[in-house]
Amino acid sequence: MQTQQWPVFQLVSCLLILSQLVYFSYADVGTAAQYSPPYLPTACYGDDQTQFPSSNLFAAAGDGIWDNGASCGRQYLVRCISASQPGTCVEDQTIQVKIVDYAPTAQSPPSTQSTTIVLSETAFGGITNIAVNSINIEFQQ
Numbered sequence: 001m002q003t004q005q006w007p008v009f010q011l012v013s014c015l016l017i018l019s020q021l022v023y024f025s026y027a028d029v030g031t032a033a034q035y036s037p038p039y040l041p042t043a044c045y046g047d048d049q050t051q052f053p054s055s056n057l058f059a060a061a062g063d064g065i066w067d068n069g070a071s072c073g074r075q076y077l078v079r080c081i082s083a084s085q086p087g088t089c090v091e092d093q094t095i096q097v098k099i100v101d102y103a104p105t106a107q108s109p110p111s112t113q114s115t116t117i118v119l120s121e122t123a124f125g126g127i128t129n130i131a132v133n134s135i136n137i138e139f140q141q
Contacts, residue, residue, distance in 0.1 A: 027140040030116030032078065033133060034124035035060065035108050043102035044072035051100050056122035060101035064116050071099045074141055078117065080127040082136040088128050089135065095126045 042060075045051035052058055059078075061071045076097050080089035103110055103118040110118040112134035128135060 027077075027079075027138045028116075029081070030062075030064065030137055030139060031112070032059075032080075032124070032135050032137045032139075033110040033112040033115040033118045034121055035103075035106055035110045035118050036121055038107050039101070039120070040107060042100050042107075043069070043105050044100050053098050056120055057095050057097045057126065058100045058120050059097040059123060060103040060106045060110070060118040061099045062103045062114065062116045062118065065099075066102055069102070074099045076117070076139050076141055078119070078123070078127065078137050078139045080135045081138050083128070083132050083134070085130060085132055088130050088132050090127050090129055093127050095123055097123050 039052070039058075040049070041047045042051065059076070061067075061074075065071050065074075065076075076099070077094050078097055079094040083089060097117075097119060101107075101118075103115070106118065115134055116137070117139065124135075127137075
């Protein structure tokens with residue numbers, strides 16, 4: 001009994017076509033709130049003023065990404081994907097934030113509790129068009 005084998009070039013062609021049809025995303029989905037000054041002291045760096053990037057794009061980590069403090073100093077790409085009010089998100093805008101604090105112990109309370117990440121006013125304003133308490137985000141380390 002003879003079995004037919006699929007020629008290698010047909011298999012490779014098929015895999016190439018399939019790879020073009022499948023979209024891979026390495027980002028996670030979560031929620032974000034914002035918080036206002038005072039930002040010091042922080043759980044990561046205490047009263048050190050140099051912890052804040054000059055762009056003021058920084059954040060406090062929620063429980064989901066805190067990692068027992070290992071998230072201090074991590075950089076995340078954050079993009080607003082939706083909110084309760086249409087038109088909230090700045091289309092195709094991604095920001096990079098540095099984790100400097102732990103949200104549950106932050107000096108000033110977030111606009112919404114129990115979010116994935118709490119953004120500084122500058123960071124939150126960089127990806128939103130209007131004032132809301134929380135947004136849905138896509139984020140990636």
